[in-house]
Amino acid sequence: MSEPKRYDVVIVGAGAGGGVAANVLTAAGKRVLLLERGRWLTFAETGRDHLRNQRMSLYGHNAGPSADHPRVVEAPNGQTRVVLPWQDGYQANAAAVGGGTPVYGGQAWRFHPKDFRMATTYGVPEGSSLADWPISYDDLAPYYEAVEHALGVCGDAGAMTHLPPYRRDYPMPPLPLTRPGAIHRRGAAALGWPTLPVPLAINSMPFDGRPACIRCQHCVGFMCPVDAKNGAHNTFITRAIASGKCDLVTDAMVERVLMRDGHATGVSYFDANDHRAVVEAEVVVLAAGAVETARLLLHSGFTNDNIGRNLQGHVYVGAVGLFEEEVYDGLGPGVTTATTRWSHDNDGVIGGGMLADDFIVLPAIFWKRYLPPGAPRWGLAAKHWMRDHYRRCSEIKGPIQDIPSPNARVTLDPSVKDRWGIPVARLSGTTHPESIRTAQFLHAKAVEWLKASGAIEVWGEPPQAPFLSGGQHQAGTCRMGDDPRTSVVDPQCRVHGTDNLYIADGSVHVTNGGFNPFLTIMALAYRTAEGIAQRW
Amino acid sequence: MPLTPQQIATLNAAADRIIPPDDESPGAVASGAAARLLAMLDGDLSVMQRDYAAFLTQLDLEAQVAFGAPFAELDAERQDALLSTFQPSAFFRLFAEHVHEHFWSSKAGMRLVGFEVRG
Ligand SMILES: Cc1cc2nc3c(=O)[nH]c(=O)nc-3n(C[C@H](O)[C@H](O)[C@H](O)COP(=O)(O)OP(=O)(O)OC[C@H]3O[C@@H](n4cnc5c(N)ncnc54)[C@H](O)[C@@H]3O)c2cc1C
Ligand code: SF4
Numbered sequence: 001m002s003e004p005k006r007y008d009v010v011i012v013g014a015g016a017g018g019g020v021a022a023n024v025l026t027a028a029g030k031r032v033l034l035l036e037r038g039r040w041l042t043f044a045e046t047g048r049d050h051l052r053n054q055r056m057s058l059y060g061h062n063a064g065p066s067a068d069h070p071r072v073v074e075a076p077n078g079q080t081r082v083v084l085p086w087q088d089g090y091q092a093n094a095a096a097v098g099g100g101t102p103v104y105g106g107q108a109w110r111f112h113p114k115d116f117r118m119a120t121t122y123g124v125p126e127g128s129s130l131a132d133w134p135i136s137y138d139d140l141a142p143y144y145e146a147v148e149h150a151l152g153v154c155g156d157a158g159a160m161t162h163l164p165p166y167r168r169d170y171p172m173p174p175l176p177l178t179r180p181g182a183i184h185r186r187g188a189a190a191l192g193w194p195t196l197p198v199p200l201a202i203n204s205m206p207f208d209g210r211p212a213c214i215r216c217q218h219c220v221g222f223m224c225p226v227d228a229k230n231g232a233h234n235t236f237i238t239r240a241i242a243s244g245k246c247d248l249v250t251d252a253m254v255e256r257v258l259m260r261d262g263h264a265t266g267v268s269y270f271d272a273n274d275h276r277a278v279v280e281a282e283v284v285v286l287a288a289g290a291v292e293t294a295r296l297l298l299h300s301g302f303t304n305d306n307i308g309r310n311l312q313g314h315v316y317v318g319a320v321g322l323f324e325e326e327v328y329d330g331l332g333p334g335v336t337t338a339t340t341r342w343s344h345d346n347d348g349v350i351g352g353g354m355l356a357d358d359f360i361v362l363p364a365i366f367w368k369r370y371l372p373p374g375a376p377r378w379g380l381a382a383k384h385w386m387r388d389h390y391r392r393c394s395e396i397k398g399p400i401q402d403i404p405s406p407n408a409r410v411t412l413d414p415s416v417k418d419r420w421g422i423p424v425a426r427l428s429g430t431t432h433p434e435s436i437r438t439a440q441f442l443h444a445k446a447v448e449w450l451k452a453s454g455a456i457e458v459w460g461e462p463p464q465a466p467f468l469s470g471g472q473h474q475a476g477t478c479r480m481g482d483d484p485r486t487s488v489v490d491p492q493c494r495v496h497g498t499d500n501l502y503i504a505d506g507s508v509h510v511t512n513g514g515f516n517p518f519l520t521i522m523a524l525a526y527r528t529a530e531g532i533a534q535r536w
Numbered sequence: 537m538p539l540t541p542q543q544i545a546t547l548n549a550a551a552d553r554i555i556p557p558d559d560e561s562p563g564a565v566a567s568g569a570a571a572r573l574l575a576m577l578d579g580d581l582s583v584m585q586r587d588y589a590a591f592l593t594q595l596d597l598e599a600q601v602a603f604g605a606p607f608a609e610l611d612a613e614r615q616d617a618l619l620s621t622f623q624p625s626a627f628f629r630l631f632a633e634h635v636h637e638h639f640w641s642s643k644a645g646m647r648l649v650g651f652e653v654r655g
Pocket of ligand 1: 100106221252253289516521
């Protein structure tokens, strides 16, 4: 092995959090190494396969991880099975330069102030690990703002009436309304529910040298044909590299954090040729996503029992409405209108969630996931059913705030290893049953909204029993807190018991809000990186 | 083992009853959906090749017993009548899903529902 290279900071994972950290740290003058197991993606390579994408991965997906990254899923009865990244139960997010962000939908939500105070607001239900964050909305607000402007988010700050007033409006106005969006705004108005344009990390006008969105039909799950969707890959990471202070190594599978007496000295990884390399650094930042960061810590010998617990994502609810007239207008991305009326203060349930209309649903996905019970499944009747209904349907859906359970957990599998010999993540447990009660509550609201919008028929059932939620919205496995007995990182996102090991991804979320999480992940990474730059 | 020519003929005929052609638009075969499913039986779905072979052979056998001809040579009405007897079977439902997946992701399927790719 050659002499290890030395950097000021090594960051594991070039995703949403890792990308922001790289940009903030290089801007502060640090020499940064960014290690990513995936690769740069291109539009041509990721394509538009309706059966193999990050929205529907029936036979594979388009943005990683590859089959080299299996996991083990443990059922409630203890039975286990090995799963590939596109198979049921894997809890996949994309793996590439940019992490999930090159193919995400870009819904750029700030969490609600009460999302940071869940235990104080609602109490802690039996068997749950519900807790307050050690920081507040106000602590994060300046970083939300910084990310909104550095990344490029379109929206209307004046409409975000569930939040304290913004200091600055979004850098771009919302995209023009669609036909279904207008219908749902009228429906909500009839109910007296306030609505707002969904903030999106999409250029509604030319921004930062890249063009405006051309309203294509393949947004979520795919890369943007004109590079108008803003992720870590085309903003923070390109800026970090342009600074000349950041080396990015792709196809780099990090194996371990190297520790000496509570001090991280660097990491070891396998390069594209499967050669093991060691890099040394003043500071190590983990940003491998909630499942893989926990796996890395466990494999590096960390024994804090909280590591890997409280895995959470979002239990999604949704319903499909059938309208008298055609509502489909083919204008992407499709999601336009939300209500935060049911995010909190709901009778008899804990928390709640945001509801919104949906991205354009591909016909194949519509067939697989949106048919009403009793629809014909073969023959001319089925073919004509699709012909006559596809353009008359519209969905309302949303993420409810998961009520975390300590038993929803990432551990190391005792026998299955990946091709580098690293034990794979084993996933077990489920979300707390209170999540399901809240989901049922929010589902009823989705149905009510669709009916008020004029739907003549509504279908889609809420979940009935707890399951493990994680997936694209995975978070919580290394939660933040003051007390090492109940948390993994301190309020600066430094791993308890270490002086220079930090986490900058969704793992540190104490709870995951009733909103899509990436903006919070980026805002926190911004804050964490700023703290590192000041301290080191 | 790859499917035999007869099994392939049966698959094509049955797929065209799952998504029949009509005046307005092609069915499973003309849209290319059946061909893509066949290709997948040598690829992503190769683990199912044997189950497919058994299902298709069974379908032909039932056709011979009931009507004295292989499935692919029956008229649409008889083909539908036979397929209806398979409707409760899990494998039939899986087969139908495979055909639908490939049809609704084909150009013809998208055009039929008015999903137009712009940009
Ligand atoms: C189709 C899709 C749609 C989405 N839509 C939205 C949305 O509209 N709004 C929203 O808020 N969120 C959305 N998300 C989720 C969003 O992308 C994630 O919340 C976010 O990317 C998570 O950030 P992270 O930093 O925690 O991890 P990631 O972005 O997942 O980054 C982790 C990176 O670490 C790498 N890595 C892991 N292990 C190793 C290792 N051992 N060595 C080296 N590298 C490693 C991974 O390959 C990955 O690139 C969507 C995701 C997808 C896939
Ligand atoms: S809808 Fe707009 S931002 Fe999304 S992929 Fe299409 S062109 Fe790009």
